[in-house]
Amino acid sequence: MKKIKLIIPIVAALFLVACGGGEQKAKKADSEAKTSPKKTEKVEEAKTEAEEPAEKELVEITLAATGETMTEIAFEPKTLTIPANSRVKLTLNNKSSMEGMLHNFVLVELGSGQEIATAGISAGKDNAFVPDDDRVIAYTEVSDIGETVVVEFDAPAKGSYHYICTFPGHYPNMIGRLNVE
Numbered sequence: 001m002k003k004i005k006l007i008i009p010i011v012a013a014l015f016l017v018a019c020g021g022g023e024q025k026a027k028k029a030d031s032e033a034k035t036s037p038k039k040t041e042k043v044e045e046a047k048t049e050a051e052e053p054a055e056k057e058l059v060e061i062t063l064a065a066t067g068e069t070m071t072e073i074a075f076e077p078k079t080l081t082i083p084a085n086s087r088v089k090l091t092l093n094n095k096s097s098m099e100g101m102l103h104n105f106v107l108v109e110l111g112s113g114q115e116i117a118t119a120g121i122s123a124g125k126d127n128a129f130v131p132d133d134d135r136v137i138a139y140t141e142v143s144d145i146g147e148t149v150v151v152e153f154d155a156p157a158k159g160s161y162h163y164i165c166t167f168p169g170h171y172p173n174m175i176g177r178l179n180v181e
């Protein structure tokens with residue numbers, strides 16, 4: 001009697017495993033079919049990366065945020081150029097001295113500044129005024145007057161990007177262009 005009791009749960013468990021496994025396999029095959037073109041792309045990308053030197057060139061950039069009034073505020077410089085495939089260490093120096101004049105650096109897809117800045121206000125202080133958006137490439141924390149904040153990121157693909165300050169009201173005065181060449 002004891003044996004029979006034991007066998008039933010085992011059989012049930014085997015049955016569940018068999019069914020569950022089958023279902024999972026089917027799902028996996030389905031998702032593989034859907035993503036297969038992307039997979040091929042990824043493999044090619046990995047190959048190209050392997051051919052490049054492992055150590056990326058580290059490019060150190062210091063960017064200043066200046067101005068004491070909402071019309072004066074600006075980034076200095078307004079254009080940055082970095083080499084492709086580099087690693088960037090960007091230091092943002094908040095040179096404003098007016099209390100409450102906080103700044104950040106948010107690197108975004110070219111032309112998306114207005115939407116990112118607007119969404120940043122909704123994202124709020126707890127999120128450093130940076131929205132959860134695929135067009136955001138890199139960003140610093142918010143810096144208070146006299147403070148510096150640092151961010152490190154891999155240079156995005158060759159092309160042009162915008163960097164903005166998403167502290168409420170600072171866009172569009174605080175905008176610059178980053179070129180990857």
Ligand SMILES: [Cu+2]
Pocket residue numbers: 065073102103104165166167170174
């Ligand atoms: Cu700002």
